[in-house]
Amino acid sequence: MLKGQLPLVGLTGGIGSGKTAVSDGLAKLGAGIVDTDLIAHQITAPQGSAIPLIQKQFGAEFIDPSGALDRVKMRSLVFADPAARKSLEAITHPLIKQETIRQAQHLKQEGVPYLVFVVPLLVESGSWKPLLDYLVVVDCPEETQIERVMHRSKLPRNEVERILKAQASRAERLACADIVIENQGTLAELGAEVLNLHQKILQIQKDRSSSS
Ligand code: ATP
Numbered sequence: 001m002l003k004g005q006l007p008l009v010g011l012t013g014g015i016g017s018g019k020t021a022v023s024d025g026l027a028k029l030g031a032g033i034v035d036t037d038l039i040a041h042q043i044t045a046p047q048g049s050a051i052p053l054i055q056k057q058f059g060a061e062f063i064d065p066s067g068a069l070d071r072v073k074m075r076s077l078v079f080a081d082p083a084a085r086k087s088l089e090a091i092t093h094p095l096i097k098q099e100t101i102r103q104a105q106h107l108k109q110e111g112v113p114y115l116v117f118v119v120p121l122l123v124e125s126g127s128w129k130p131l132l133d134y135l136v137v138v139d140c141p142e143e144t145q146i147e148r149v150m151h152r153s154k155l156p157r158n159e160v161e162r163i164l165k166a167q168a169s170r171a172e173r174l175a176c177a178d179i180v181i182e183n184q185g186t187l188a189e190l191g192a193e194v195l196n197l198h199q200k201i202l203q204i205q206k207d208r209s210s211s212s
Contacts, residue, residue: 007205008133009116009201011136012118012123012173013138013173014167015167016146016148016149018181020118021183022181022183023116025198026116029194031114031116032115032116033107033118034104036120043099051063053091058077058088061073062074100117123168134179137176139180139182142170145164146164179200
């Protein structure tokens with residue numbers, strides 16, 4: 001529906017690799033950002049569109065007193081029960097897709113030069129790659145990911161390692177990448193990489209419009 005007009009860029013990377021840091025930098029440069037992780041949080045926040053469906057399917061005990069999904073309870077259920085995970089995804093995935101398309105169309109109407117879809121599990125899902133023109137992978141050593149997430153989310157090392165193990169490996173992600181953003185230096189160095197990426201995508205867009 002969107003393909004063939006403005007460049008569609010997927011942005012992925014393992015937990016704590018720096019996807020948000022990169023997408024924030026691109027947003028400042030004028031890119032249109034659709035963050036599917038943010039959407040997943042919004043639909044499960046108080047008054048979120050997934051809440052009534054989750055309550056019906058799983059019971060009121062999975063909704064916390066604020067009206068949001070009880071993430072801790074749901075995480076432990078779906079970790080132990082693959083069928084429950086499927087039921088949850090059957091509720092959330094179509095709603096995330098619908099909101100992703102809505103935001104992308106809105107940004108397109110606003111005249112952004114390209115769209116960036118931030119998708120944490122893009123390589124794992126398989127369904128995104130054919131929809132995109134370019135896949136950008138934010139990369140850093142696993143030890144750096146672990147240290148950042150322990151520091152940011154105040155999680156113990158074994159919990160971060162468990163999350164890392166459930167995701168695609170660094171090598172699997174790199175094998176899918178069209179463009180790799182190295183994020184093992186300072187945030188200032190990342191800023192320079194982001195500017196470079198932005199210019200590269202603008203050039204692709206220019207080449208595309210001059211050849212059509
Ligand atoms: P998640 O998958 O958990 O959403 P993410 O890939 O979006 O993570 P960020 O949130 O951008 O990663 O970064 C994780 C943490 O590491 C943040 O606290 C961020 O400020 C910090 N960080 C990212 N890049 C750097 C860097 N180059 N130097 C120092 N800190 C960094």
